[in-house]
Structures are given as structure tokens and as C-alpha cells.
Amino acid sequence: MALKYWYIFVIVLALSVTLAYYNLKFTPPEYSASALVLIKDEEKSGQLDQEAIFKELGLSQKNKSLENEQLVLRSSSLMEDVVENLQLQNGYYTIGNFGWRLLYKDSPIQVVNWEPDTEGNWLVASLTFDDSGGFQLLVENEKYDEEVSYEITEFKGEFGRTLTLPMGKVTLARKMDYPLDNSIGLTIYPVKAVAKGFSNSLGAEIMGVESSVINLSITDQSGERAADILTELFSVYNSQSIEDRKSVFENTIDLINDRIEMISQQLEQTEQNVEAYKSQYRIGELTAEGSLLLTELQESSREISDTDVQLQIMDKIETFLRVNQSNFTFVPTNLSVNNLTLTRQLETFNELLGTRERQRNRLGPSHKDLRLTESQISNLRQTIIDNIRSIRTDLQISRNASAERKGGIEGRLSSLPRRERELIEIEREKSIQENLYLYLLQKREESFISLAITSPNAKLIEPSAADPDPISPKPLQAWIAAGFLGLAIPAGLVFVLTLLNDKIRDEDDIQQLTAVPINGAISLSRKKDSIVVQEDRKTAIAEMFRLLRANLAYVSPGEELKALLVTSSTSGEGKSFISLNLGISQALAGKKVIIVDLDLRKPTQEKLIADKLSMGNANDHMGVVNYLVDHTILEKQVIRNSGINGNLDVILAGPTPPNPSELILSGRLKQLIERLRENYDFIIVDSPPVGLVADALQMRDFVDSTMYVTRSGYTKRSQIKIINDIAEKGKLPRPFIVINAMPISKGSYYGGYGSSNVYGANKKGRGYYQKES
16 A cells, blocks of 8 residues: 555655755754852862851851752843853854854954944844945844834945944944955844843753752853853852852941940940049959859849840841831841841841842843842841841840849849949949950951951852754754654555545455455556457456456356356446456457346447447447337347457447336346357346446346456445345355456566566566557
């Protein structure tokens, strides 16, 4: 079946290969680059960095959320800095027969300045050059704006001079190291659009559950550009993380300085009071009991002081958040806040501020992503304030408990002399202020150290590198896919055509549908002549009729086959054609043969041999109908020689009767067949199609066997049920099937006479048969 549609395979395969060829030529190659980045995290990485040295000073930062850093690395705002730093918004291309190809660092021209008339305008153009140092710029309007049409699309300019275009002003410069031989393609797109495209193609994959390593990857038309993008992305990411952390430390130092200045003044006054008191009352050292009570009182006061510090920190942070509500300023976080939840909230707040600052610079003040981030900041600000109020309540309860313990100690002081008691109070106040002053100095120093040693948030452990071979398109895969599709598509198409085709094709189809034997097959004749069997003709189709003649001996073994009924399921299947040529084949074998055309509704035999018959008088047109209607007409009056062979006679149908079925039932027809049996060796009855009318079934009593003609590509599979019904119910004697117009292949059982491999062929392929002419 597939060979029948060989041309579909050839066409589709050729088309598939052609498409693969042009796809490889027109598709720009894509290269992949990758880099491994370690997000510093002592707990996961197992490495000690600079900040770990100052862990005891409270300088170590909380481990970053790896998923958050993954999103930051893929953010458009970060990529916008990369695009601007590398000038990736400007693209340069060579123009060839197979499209534009990217020039990364090998472009002979460079965009010095681009000023779009409207924000978001872009430029797509091609440049040609002249000998005077100028250029012609052809703007491709359809790529710029389908709704805008310019009267002028070609502009002349000079390198180094601003050229005014409908969409903006551009200044180009020439690189003297590169020749200007061919046309150059130029694209200038908005930074945001280019950054978004690169961000979409950027991959950031966490290497494992317990790993702090992120694998950055990107694909691009230039492997070198892809590697540069990853390198610059890493640099920009670290720079921004350092700037954000420095802003936090700077705000912390400012806040501590304000507090130190106030405490310094109070401590100086207290020291003067101690010195004046001792000098006035000539008091040296305290007694043993006084020193003990002073120590206990200092410890209790320190607890109250620590609590007061925490309360003051809460007040400062809340005031800072309220005062800077519209300024979006980083909140100081290096203040030893004892509440872990608040610490995390403050760090998240500062991270959002950093994101908001980047979005504002890149997206503009009215962008929806910026408004969403500001909304998150506002919500988190209020959450922090509510948390501070709750923490302040807990701290106040703790302070009250410490004050109660302090009151007990002060009660014990009442037993001491008044002068010593007053000195202890002054010393206690001095001690509190000293401790607070030292604490603030320590915190300020820690912040200065942190500001000085602020280290990058990430480390590049595997530098960015591009694969030398493109990842797409891959020629081998393209050719394999083209070959597969070139065979699979036509195979599927042939399969569908086969499923939709309800016609029989060959003997295999018939054998699947019926047990009635197939006694022969007749190939499709290319001749217009209906007579294909002649005495001196040895064509393939003539040999098939001779093979059919020989097979008739096996229809009724041991019995003589004299009367053969030829019928079919419908008209057009070639039963009359087969009847005529089978009769000729039998006549050439020396048998006296007669063909009786009993297809009274649509007779055909007279048309097939009209040029062989003599139709000079009225009697020449008489046939079976005349004989059956007029009992005075004798058999010999309707029998005529065919004009083809002396042994072949015919009885034509005659005029079309109004009642063909009743005429066939006439006893006179049976009498005619019996007379013919006496005078002829072989009788062929050309009957009407049994699938259309019942006339053929009425002839069962005066024939010996039934030939059921089918036509390849014409007879429907459902019509095979007719012959099954005839065989099962014995409606017609000894039925067998002959296939007409069947395409014969070299391997077919009925083939062999149509190729150089036929029986009797010599080594040069010349067989004993003759080609049809």
C-alpha cells in the first residue's frame, strides 16, 4: 500500500529536508554560558569569612534566604544595570543572504548617543557606507511601528554628527580597526525591554538542598556576550549588596553618635558631683558593708539600665520609622536588639527598601511593581511598630521586677550612715552612666569596623565561561528530525488514507472479508481498446486472461464447465470487459464459444465490439429480447459471429424491454441456453450486477458456475458481503472472484509478466511478453 503512494514519501521527505536546510541557515546559533556563585552562609558553606571573625562583637549577619537571593539575581532591575554597563541595548549585526548575525565586539560602528523622541522608542535600521566617510541609514518602519508610516525611510549621516530621525536622534562613531565592507544592521531598544529579555533567558538553579551554591546560566547568540553578562551580573549583585549594607551601618552610627553625645554630658556632670561630695565631706573609701551594698546596687541598676536601653532602642526605632515614613530610609539594625523576631523583621524591611530603590531608579515612580513593593514596606512598617509596642510592654514588666529588687537593697542602705549612703547613690549613678557610655562606644566601634570590612554577599567559585559549540540549532539533530518527519508524516498520511479508504485493493483485502476463492486477477489496461486478447499478442494483461482461462478448470474439478455466469456488485467493475476477453481467450484455445448479453437493462457487449460487427440491416440489431418476446424467431437468427475470431459468437441484448426480470424467468431463455449447450463448448452469460437487481439470481438453474467481478480501488469493502451471502445461501452455483484493474507489483502472485523478472526473460530483461501499444 505504501508503494502506491511513493510520491507522497518523496515529496514530503524532500520538503522536510529543504525546510531543515533553510532552518539551519536562517536560525541564528545560540550559545550557553554558566557560572557558579556561592552565597556566603557559614552554616551551609562550612567556610569562615571575614565577618565570622567579629562574631563575638555581634557583627555577624543573619544567613540570607537562598531563594530570595535567587530571585534577586534574576530581577530585571539588576539586569538593567548589566545592560547599561555593557551597552547591550545597542545591537550590531552583519547582513547576509540568510538573515542578520550578531556582532558583539567586532562591530565597525558604535552608538555614541541615542535620544528617543518618546520614552520607549526604538530603532531598527541597516547601514551602508560611502567613500566620503558617511553612511546611509535605512529605517525599517514595519519593525518600529506598524501604525506609523514615514515618507522618508532612508537618511544620510556622518560619523560623529547627530542624525535626526522620526523616532529620535542618534550619533554613530566608526571604529577604525574594522573595515566597512558590508552592510551593518543596527538595533537600539529600551534598556528595560532588553533587560527583561535577558532576565527571562537567565537561569538560577540552587545546586542542592544543603548547598549555598547557585548555578547561573544564560543563552545568547554570542557566547562571549553571554559570559560577559554573567560576569557583570555577579559584579553588580555584589556592589548593590555592599551599598545596601553600608547604608544600614551608616544610619546606625549616626544614631549612636547622638546618644553618646548626650550620655557624655551626663557622665561628666556625675563625675564632678562625686568628686565634689568626697571633697566636701572628706570621705575616702567606703566601708566593707557599703562596698557590698554598692556592688549589689550596681548589679540591680545595670539590669534596670539594660532594660532602659532596650526601651530606648524600641523608642528610637519606632520614632525612626514614623519620622521617615515617606523617606524610605534604611533602619539601623546593629543595635543589639534582643528580640529575634524584631531583628528579622528589620532586616527584611531593609531588603525591601533596597529592592524599592532599584525599582524606582529603573522602573520609574509610577510602575506597578514599585507600588507593590511600597505597599509591602508600608504593611511591614506597621507590623514592626505593633511588635515594638508588644516588646515594650514585656520590657516594662521586667524593669518593674528589677526596680522592686533594687528597692530592697536601698532599704538595707538605710542602716548605713547618711554620708556614706549619699555617696553610694552618687557612685551608683556614675557607674550606670559609665557602663552605658562604654556600651555605646563599643557599639559605635563595631559599626565602624563593620562599615570598613563590608564584604561581598557572594563569591564566584567558577568563573563564567561559554560552551564553544552552539546548543542550537544542532545540524545532526535537525537532519535526523527532518528524515524522521519526512518518513513519519507520509506514513501517517498513508495510514489515514488507508483507514478512510473503503475500497478493496488486492487479493489480501478480499481474503480478509470472504472465504470465496479468488481464481484470477486482471491488471489495469492502459489501452482504450476493449479487446486486449489477440492471437498474436503476448502482453501482460493477455497472459492474465490466459491464466484465468486455465484456472477455470479448478472451479468444478471432475465436471465439465460449460456455462459461466459473469456478474458483479455494481456497474463499472468491468464484468462485460472480462466476459469478452475471456471469451476471446477460450476461442483462441480452439473452443467454440458464445457470449450471451443478458444485462437487458444496460447492455454493453454491442458497444465493445461495435466496430467488429456488421450492422447493415434491421435483423443485425436483434438479440435476446427479440428471441424471448417473439417465439417465431429462431436461435440462429440472433446468433452472430463476433468478427473477432471465427470460434467466438455473440447474442446481443437487443432492444431494452420494460420487464427484464419477467423475460429472464421465461422458459424460452432456459430453452435457448440448452440449445447453446448442444452447439458450443463454452457459454458466457454476461448478467446484470447482482448487487443492484435480482436478474442474475434468476439464472442460477442454467449455469454451472458464477464469476463475481470486483474492481481494485472501486468495489467497496461492504459489497463483498453480497458474494458471502450468495455463497452461504447457495443463491448461485460455485461462485468465485476475479479482481479487475488490480495494480500488479513484482512480488504479486498474479504479477511477473509486467517486469524484467518475468518468466522467459533473458539476462537483459527482455521477456517473452510484448508491451501494450
